[in-house]
Amino acid sequence: MRGFSLTQAIRRAVAIRPETVAVIDGDQAFSWRVFADRVARLAAAFKDLGVGPGDRIVLVALNSHRTLEAFYGAMQAGGVIVPLNHRLGLGEIAAQADDCAPTVVILGPEFASLADVLGKDPSGNARVLIHCASGPAPAGFHAYEDLLAEHEPADDAGRSGDDLACLLYTSGTTSAAKGVMLSHANFCANTANVVPELAMDETTVHLHHGPLFHVASAARLFSTTHVAGTHVILPTGVTHATFVPTMFRMMLDEPSLRTTDLSSLRYVSYGSAAMPEPLLREFMAALPGTRLLQSYGMTELSPVVTILGWRDHLPDAADSGRLRSAGRPAMLAEVAVVDPADRPLPTGSHGEIVASGPMVMQGYWNRPDLTAEALRGGWMHTGDIGYFDEAGYLYVVDRLKDMIITGGENVWSQEVENALASHPAVAQCAVIGKPDPHWGEAVHAVVNLREGMAASESELIAHCRSLIAHYKCPRSVDIRDRPMPLSGANKILKSELRAELEGRGS
């Protein structure tokens, strides 16, 4: 046990805070001693059900104390936890399960019917199923609490360092979902990078409102345990939380925001998608006592490689334009901007963002070809376009695949979205390329207006023209009544917007 270990964190938490609260889930609370005991019993059950070193355990469940136990129980049994996105289609979930070939499948009660597709492997052999809930289980399932009652706590299998901890499926930079292999050391590196920036310690009470199949939530699960803090599944006295921009909008639009006591909330971190500056400033004004921190990264980077710290959100720094940046390299990270031949580019030049360090994934499960491509030259290629300023701040201008080429000019969709988002009537927007016989692609915007507000297509285009170059402005705007299609991590799915557009065009 000489390496970096995620399960060591539980033993330490028991050593230093045995009777304090590890997990609050609705009206239930578990001390670190009880939580550790439940995890160790679950690990014993997993071993008994055939889980050996490196075996996968698939989890499809809403967040609960049992979800947290499953993460740690799997790792403590020597296994690899594979939390799947329950919002995916049945076919996608089945394909991911078949790809990772799990020894055990855990299903929350809301997803018990998935047993129809996940209950057997491609050869027709039955898989071990666990019903992740209290009380008796449906036919064919082991009952979760029975497994705990029937097993004595098992010793930690002692995996660490480069041993796999998690497999997280992501569509990443290409369309095929890939299992990102993240190790114990990968997530410990993330913990080392974020703990000082967020001043996390044993008094931290972290809100898990985001789905734990997403890397940002999983990473904070690990770092909160490493500081022996408290996990909260439903909010009460929360000190730390992690949001994506869409959630900022949702919160600001929630009438009770201004009547709710949020004074305990010390830190909010955000990331996962470009944050429109007006939205950020509105949120900062609404929660003046809360420190904000932005992080940038991706599943393949466990996930953080740059941080815009809370000091960069203070008025002086914010007015320097830095709120539009993704911050500076995290303590253990090296980040560069390169040209298509992987040569480093000078300050100010646009290119692909690449990163290296102990947070870089071990590779893509079963995909040595994609792994070699993504990690060529020892750097993780993010597929994002960005540039550094003179002070070492990184600006992410777009996804490589979201860049629009119109009439030979590169247009970064996020720059156009920032212009649109600054219009007072715009609630959410997305800018994509629309196939165009003359220009190759034409800039096209999809917009949700704020409730009770109006704006015409021409008004929005004129607003953009007052802010950015003519060729970058939308040539067409779809003012949409329906909500935007969102991913499990609440990011706008531009791929679906493009598909809708092509469907309409055909």
Add this chain to the structure above:
Amino acid sequence: MRGFSLTQAIRRAVAIRPETVAVIDGDQAFSWRVFADRVARLAAAFKDLGVGPGDRIVLVALNSHRTLEAFYGAMQAGGVIVPLNHRLGLGEIAAQADDCAPTVVILGPEFASLADVLGKDPSGNARVLIHCASGPAPAGFHAYEDLLAEHEPADDAGRSGDDLACLLYTSGTTSAAKGVMLSHANFCANTANVVPELAMDETTVHLHHGPLFHVASAARLFSTTHVAGTHVILPTGVTHATFVPTMFRMMLDEPSLRTTDLSSLRYVSYGSAAMPEPLLREFMAALPGTRLLQSYGMTELSPVVTILGWRDHLPDAADSGRLRSAGRPAMLAEVAVVDPADRPLPTGSHGEIVASGPMVMQGYWNRPDLTAEALRGGWMHTGDIGYFDEAGYLYVVDRLKDMIITGGENVWSQEVENALASHPAVAQCAVIGKPDPHWGEAVHAVVNLREGMAASESELIAHCRSLIAHYKCPRSVDIRDRPMPLSGANKILKSELRAELEGRGS
């Protein structure tokens, strides 16, 4: 470059703070850009002089900006830096150099005469010598600044993870000096553990007053670079410093302490030897605006595994008796107390302190036998005796080898030292076992009195009897006029006191 790396920290510092001060050395200051350039040129010179992956570079020098450059230049060339303790005898220094078989030897101007013994290997072949100073070099040496001027900056050799970074010689738990093999990941783990506890960030200005051949100084060198802080060789506007107890005494006895502006000093960490509580309280009273942090560990642990945080030094916590503890396990560390058969002992029981985690050394250089012994069962055996309290705080009661057995009773020398140190006339003391025909060992104290104060042997023994059990009290006290024999790290050398005692007794 996917692993934990110490040299990545320099590139990050250049990326985020190129023109801010990296090193202040007397009246000289070097920006991160200039420091990195000098390090890269030195790395090129090392490569040119034959340093390949894993080759050792011996350094004997006082602290200076060149010492810091030598550390990073060696690692960036792919080598392993071996800073030797210049206070050792000539024979010891030569033996350590022969043990690690260096490709290059760097000597500070004060130690140029060591070329007589370090200039040739045991087979009589000349070693490459570098004169670590400005200006021309003596015959047989390369001039440091010439090497920099003659070489273009080299790329980083890219060592990381378990690759060796440093070899630090220590007498450790046995008398033979051993080269402790510490990797890039080992020191990164230490950085991850201490940075949040000391709130280190890019505004940190760390004072390197301790010798860099000692692990505590070397570790803080690395962590200060990782946060892109500023290194100070002579003090000015210092925010962080690391002391051992003897230095606390020296500072408190310095008349100018109370007239010097120490308001910039935010954090002082201390460790390396047991801290008498009265001395600690005196220091806290003298520097009320400075936060204190104790860490416990050893060279083999890179070095920190437990931390008594600054909050534990606040009046409420301090009054709970916790000031006598070494704190709780650091974020990435697992610490246990075991019996002689390596079985874990319950809370409150005395036994050997063992530790595991990513900070555990790779082993002892050339000594697989000692490595296997020290790391048996996957745990580093510290050779210290201690116990945990109910709240998970570790109390170090003694070195295994410093424990005195008198009339069949175990006496922890530190408990007796704490009793003696609480006498107002005692400046420093050490308690050792004196061979005794009747009791096996008799408790013997060696004491330095404070200047201008007096206390008799019988008065000191009576003072101890008022505080601790009769059998633990000294049976003899040597009131000593000479200073205590100190190690390079300013620890009292009990081995020398024992030798003096045996010399006198024979």
